[in-house]
Amino acid sequence: MTLRNYLEKAKKEKWAIGQFNFSALEQLRGILGAAQKLRSPVILGTSGGELGYLGLEEVIALFEIAKAKYRVNAFLNLDHGKNLDLIKRAVDYGFSAVHFDGSGLPLEKNIKYAKKVIECAYKKGVLVEGELEDIKKDNLTSLNKAEKFIKETKIDSLAIAIGNRHGFYKNVKLNFNRLKEIKEKTKVFLVLHGGSGIPEHQIKKAIKLGIVKININTELRIVWKKSLAAAFRTRESKPYKILAVVQNEVQKKVEEKIKLFGSRNKI
Ligand code: G3H
Ligand code: ZN
Numbered sequence: 001m002t003l004r005n006y007l008e009k010a011k012k013e014k015w016a017i018g019q020f021n022f023s024a025l026e027q028l029r030g031i032l033g034a035a036q037k038l039r040s041p042v043i044l045g046t047s048g049g050e051l052g053y054l055g056l057e058e059v060i061a062l063f064e065i066a067k068a069k070y071r072v073n074a075f076l077n078l079d080h081g082k083n084l085d086l087i088k089r090a091v092d093y094g095f096s097a098v099h100f101d102g103s104g105l106p107l108e109k110n111i112k113y114a115k116k117v118i119e120c121a122y123k124k125g126v127l128v129e130g131e132l133e134d135i136k137k138d139n140l141t142s143l144n145k146a147e148k149f150i151k152e153t154k155i156d157s158l159a160i161a162i163g164n165r166h167g168f169y170k171n172v173k174l175n176f177n178r179l180k181e182i183k184e185k186t187k188v189f190l191v192l193h194g195g196s197g198i199p200e201h202q203i204k205k206a207i208k209l210g211i212v213k214i215n216i217n218t219e220l221r222i223v224w225k226k227s228l229a230a231a232f233r234t235r236e237s238k239p240y241k242i243l244a245v246v247q248n249e250v251q252k253k254v255e256e257k258i259k260l261f262g263s264r265n266k267i
Contacts, residue, residue, distance in 0.1 A: 003075040003096045003127055004156070006041045006266070007189045010212040015262030016192075019043035019077055020254055021217040023050035026243050027224060028062060030250025032070040038255060040263040042072065043097070045079040045215060048086065060093045073267050077129075079215070084113065088120055097127040099159065103134045107145055114153040129157035129213075135193045136165045140178050143185055150186055157189035157213065158182075162206075164194040168218045172198045174206055183210035191215065195257075196222075203260055216257055223253045 001009075003017075010017055020031045022044055035042040046059055054062075059076070067074050075096035081087040087098050100117040102110035114130050121128045132149055133139045139161040146158060160182055162175045172194075182190065192211045195203070196218035203214065227249040231242040258264055 001041070001073060001267075002125070003041075003043070006073070007127075007157070007212050009266065010263070011189065011210070013266075014208060015266065016207045016212050016214045017041055017043055017263050018195075018254070018257050018261050019045045019079070019213060019215040020220060020257070021045040021047060021050060021079060021215070022220075023053050024224065025062070026247040027220055027250050028066055029070075030220075030247045031254050032066050032072055032074060033247070033251040034254035034258055035072040035074060036070045037251075038258045038264045039267045040258045040265070041074070041267055042254075042258075042263075043075045043077050043213070045077050045217065047079040047217075048082065051078070051086070056089055056093055060095075079217075080131075081117075084116060087117055091121050091124055091126050095126060097129065097157075099129040099131070101131045101159075103131045107132070107149065111149060111152050114149070114155060118153060118155065127156045129159055129189075129191055130155040131159040131193075133161040135159065135161045137163070140175060141182060143181055146182060147185055150188055155188060157191050158186065159191040159193050162192075164192055164198065166194045166218070168197040168222065169194075170197045170199065172202065174198070174202050176205060176209060179206060179209045179211070189213060195219075200260055207262065214257075214261055219257075220250055220253055223249050 022028045077097040078090040079099050080101040082101050118128050132145050141160045162178045189212050190210050191213040193215045195214040195216040227246045
């Protein structure tokens with residue numbers, strides 16, 4: 001099954017595939033461990049910052065080895081790619097998907113660059129996700145812009161703004177009316193960014209209304225940091241003991257999300 005196959009299946013059956021970001025081995029293993037245990041497909045995300053730290057070569061090497069070891073259906077996505085050269089390199093290195101974040105650009109420029117990304121990605125069967133409005137509080141994806149963008153670029157997926165935002169916020173109020181309107185007017189895969197902290201019932205409703213991919217980053221970073229900090233307060237000094245606990249905590253959080261997104265046993 002390719003990532004496209006999974007997204008189509010998710011759309012038909014009304015569940016969502018999680019994108020979990022990583023920049024540390026404990027996160028990568030925790031995510032794949034959860035996917036293996038719950039027989040769920042997963043997307044591993046790396047943003048510019050995460051890639052800048054790990055390096056494209058290490059990301060691909062670590063990912064391929066870990067994926068084979070865990071025997072899971074996992075896919076790599078370049079998250080919030082703003083630099084065309086980096087996006088091209090990710091495509092060449094074998095990422096399954098790239099997210100071109102042109103949200104800071106005027107619509108015409110966003111369309112122009114998205115087309116360039118698509119041109120290079122499609123040759124290799126790499127999925128492309130686009131973004132229109134900055135994903136922050138009170139920003140809503142414009143229906144007209146979305147229709148024009150999709151029609152002109154023929155993009156696969158769209159990251160939408162419906163009251164979601166990046167970071168850990170519990171007081172999120174997703175605009176389900178806008179989600180319904182976008183769903184009615186488009187056929188692309190709809191993506192919810194800023195998944196950390198969004199109350200469970202809102203996540204479930206968003207999936208019911210057509211979201212097929214949900215990105216989680218901050219929540220995993222918090223688990224990683226808190227469990228590491230707790231280990232430092234003990235007398236333990238062996239990295240392999242401390243980090244095994246951290247990995248386990250990350251895995252538990254990812255398992256929670258996989259169950260919530262309904263991607264369990266969908267492999
Ligand atoms: O692209 C990554 C996600 O949108 C992560 O958002 O840090 O709020 O979970 P989050
Ligand atoms: Zn995001």
